[in-house]
Amino acid sequence: MATDTTAYEEMIKGLWRDNPVFVQVLGMCPMLAVTNSAINAIVMGLATFFVLVGSSFLVSSFKQWIPKQVRISLYIIIIATFVTVVDYSLLAMLPAIHKELGAFIPLIVANCMILGRQEAFASKHNVKYAVMDAVGMSGGFMIALFALGSVREILGVGALFGVDLFGANFEPWVIMILPPGGFLTLGLLLLFFNWFTERRRQFLDKVADAERAAVTGVDKNG
């Protein structure tokens, strides 16, 4: 039972506390390039999910047999294999979206978040933890992609998943679906995340201070 709780914690940490995008600032390239609509963001998130979970599973299952000197090259080859699978499956199943994402599906290989998880986590833990960690991390990545994609689509087109939200009177902010919109939106999201973390830290500090004051007050009385 205790092991189950920790495996669960490994999964949860990727979603918020160690979120790969907002906290570790990894995987920026696919993050910004494909998030001009919510559906693209979700497909990209699912593709990354498949690649990360698959390669974490393989790397942690084979970790005894991977020689230390060539481990990075082997990780990259494992990742590239999964990315090729995703690339061809998307081409077969969702040709329209595959065309829109274009070169950015193969570029999942260069997403430093995936290689980072293999090196930092999957190569040191057993299969169960590695897969849980991969699920959490790619979940966090997907949340970030979806947040960015939906903000950009709502403001830039006035729609979400292609459904019109504001009616004909809304003048779309075209800049949001163009490259500058990606940089600005992610910058502002990070700013919001920083602000939120800072507020939380201040609040916790205040609580700790109050507790300390209460304790010292008791001491004085005693």
Place this chain on the structure above:
Amino acid sequence: MDNLLWIFISTLLVNNFVLAYFLGLCPFLGVSGQLETSFRLGLATTFVLVITALCAWVLNTYVLIYAPYLRLISFIVVIASTVQFIEMSIKKLSPNLFKSLGIFLPLITTNCAILGLAIFATNRGYDLVEGLTFALGAGAGFTLAMVLMAGIREETEINNVPALIRGTAFNLIIAGVLSMAFMGFAGLFSST
């Protein structure tokens, strides 16, 4: 000739790798603290990009027509080993050049701009000369973006920026403004 010039200018300014395609963002946000370093990193990246274009062309012409599904893996393996090999030979032949550019080479090999270049060049069906021009344009564009970013960051170092926004959020907002400025170049070709 016109075609080559078009490829060069278009990758340098209009479709700048960093500011329009978001390729090579890690060094762009991470290493752009100092002007001098950024410029040297830009040069080293240009060098690797040219080698990449060469490798991609050789692979596409002689190997991948028989096995297209190996594209991604072969690109990565061949580019990484070629860069490694050239790094070793530079170290042997010219220690001075190695000291100024060589330290960046391993860092650049896993950069998404490199793989992106190979894939874009393949998708657009460039021949060898077009591919090399494309690589030079992309490298020059990357250097330009790096130098601009480093210049702005050096200036803002001494300004009074709120602590909360400093760091990646601030860099991204600067990059957004730069990217908006580069969008102005999009009009360069529409009139002709």
